[in-house]
Amino acid sequence: MQFQNRTEAGRLLAAKIYAYADRPDVVVLALPRGGVPVAYEVARALHAPLDVFVVRKLGVPGHEELAMGAIASGGTRVINREVVRAAGVSVEELEHVEAEERRELDRRELAYRDRRPVPKLAGKTVILVDDGLATGATMWAAVVALRQLNPARIVVAVPAASPETCAAFEPEVDEIVCAITPEPFGGVGRWYEDFGQTSDAEVRDLLRKAAQAR
Incomplete structure (x- = not known):
């Protein structure tokens, strides 16, 4: 269908x-x-x-489809250290990818939520x-x-x-x-x-x- x-x-x-x-x-x-x-x-x-959950995947440089972590609404940050280590990603590269994705996440948060806080989900x-x-x-x-x-x-x-x-x-x-x-x-x-x-x-x-x- x-x-x-x-x-x-x-x-x-x-x-x-x-x-x-x-x-x-x-x-x-x-x-x-x-x-x-x-x-x-x-x-x-x-x-x-209803609310939005804005999430940005942190892709391995050169292999962006491979996730080495994610950042999301509410200041959440998750890094898969095994992937980072296996892919040989440096601290500087990780910080660069995260900074770029953080800018896009912040843009979307502002565009969609207009500074409303993330709902309490606990x-x-x-x-x-x-x-x-x-x-x-x-x-x-x-x-x-x-x-x-x-x-x-x-x-x-x-x-x-x-x-x-x-x-x-x-x-x-x-x-x-x-x-x-x-x-x-x-x-x-x-x-x-x-x-x-x-x-x-x-x-x-x-x-x-x-x-x-x-």
Whole structure:
């Protein structure tokens, strides 16, 4: 099946996790930008607060797809020392990559959250939402970073994922929900009729609407 757009995908995904509706401990966090329209529908259906969790993967120089760590909302910083050591990354190189990604993270935080503090997540059930999982690298970074904030439970929920990636998350989180896991997968965009880029303005608008509905 194909989703018409991220809005429809969010509504269908919400139906899969409706057991989390009307619970005071639940917070829905979207990975911007594409995860926000999906998460907006999830949060609306579950009557849960919505926010963004901005995460930046720290890629090994020259092999950026290989994560040596991540930084995220709330000042979270995670470094995989084994990868850093194995890849021969110097302290200076690590600091340079982190500084570049920190600038982009700060830009997005300002653009989306407008200096609102990150919600308190300790002891909460956090539902992390994106528009899909291909390699899962960004979601992996988000999960690792989120753990540092001590939530009681981490649920990853996406409309579409490759079967292998969905299965790989099972031991990493408390629950993984992938609405569809088609094979061959061939990329997230393949499963949407409209997979246009989500703008910063749309992210801000949806976050504002979600806050007003609370």
